[in-house]
Amino acid sequence: MGQRRADTIAEELEERIFDGTFSDGDRLDEVRLAQQFGVSRTPLREAFQRLALSGLVELIPRRGAFVRQPGPVELMEMFEVMAELEAVCGRLAGKRISDQALAELNEANAKCLAAVEAQDSDSYYVENERFHQILYRESGNSFLRQEACKLHKRLKPFRRQQLRFRGRLAQSMAEHEAVVKALTAGNGEAAAAALRDHVAVQGEKFHTLMASLRNAAE
């Protein structure tokens, strides 16, 4: 049933929620948006359901669809779960990763390093993505990979800014290398620990995250 328009509309709305056009608590008006998109209410309602699935929107019976941005507490919780999921991927990958995948990780890491030296945080961001996607895959568990990807995507808008700060790139880089080293040694537990620390929000990262939240609220 995924449909032409409802699909694209869902994406468009997702975009607008991420970029701040809609903020927390806003009601998504069916008729207004329908007019705006030049469609009827039906595809709009289907799009709302999609967004509710990914947690971006809350559907309240007989009341409507409301934008639901995670607050500080929920965000911390989500990052904690992300850290644990990545740790699990790392531990499983310790036993299951292929030599080829290890080579891919090294390659992604090399590009990361190049980006660090070029002070190119955007490029770092892209390669960082690749690094983590490979990890999810090499957990050898497709279901886990999907779940990790879902949460990863959901946290995207909050993670991006994290990297734009002095020293973070180099530190992040070192953490990646610890992960690869552990995986090369087949030490899943060490990889898990390294990933948990890498993803966890703590210390300096906590403050930057809170600051970015404050920005988004405006």
Added chain:
Amino acid sequence: MGQRRADTIAEELEERIFDGTFSDGDRLDEVRLAQQFGVSRTPLREAFQRLALSGLVELIPRRGAFVRQPGPVELMEMFEVMAELEAVCGRLAGKRISDQALAELNEANAKCLAAVEAQDSDSYYVENERFHQILYRESGNSFLRQEACKLHKRLKPFRRQQLRFRGRLAQSMAEHEAVVKALTAGNGEAAAAALRDHVAVQGEKFHTLMASLRNAAE
């Protein structure tokens, strides 16, 4: 937007998928089901979307809604993730659990023991549920709790039969006690390991799971 009928219809369909009225690959016919429920196609389509969210149904554009039961591989993967999620809950609970919650766990466990002695696997099942729900809660992470509950619910139909076999009840009971002991000692790592083993599908459990799958296919 959750609505009166679409909501109940989704639950009803979920029921029918679990109890085997619909099996893997079946197409859910909008018009037939609409007539059957005495409603129009609209609420049916909304219900489909709900089910797609929880992964029970796959929506293929311009083709329809198809029942999607996990195969053996996917099922093993889901159990592996469940084991890891519970392990995470356990590890976090090691640091965060309250004395009151520990008392609740002991109480649930006592009732489990009574059920074991009475050879009452249904009653054991209920208290076992409670045991795990408490654990999710005591992870101190609401988001984690929700995710754990979602997966737990999805695996429900496959777990139930697991307990109906000789020796499983007693073994499961012993595993619970190991978890409580670890948590009482504040040893998160030990609790995590105990939970991982408790939930993981391995050894005998593997064969009973495969057997139950074969039954469900008929």
Added chain:
DNA sequence: GTCAATATTTTTGTATACAAGAATGCCCTT
């Protein structure tokens, strides 16, 4: 002037109608 009850207006939820794409069957060709 304030509060409450009621009337009005919005807005959601559902039904029906219509349009377009996919599947099926038929006929024709080779």
Added chain:
DNA sequence: AAGGGCATTCTTGTATACAAAAATATTGAC
């Protein structure tokens, strides 16, 4: 008889219409 192309039929996706619930405004009493 087998394969391909075309027409028919069925099914999904979208629009519109209508009903019921919620929100809002209005009126009246104190």
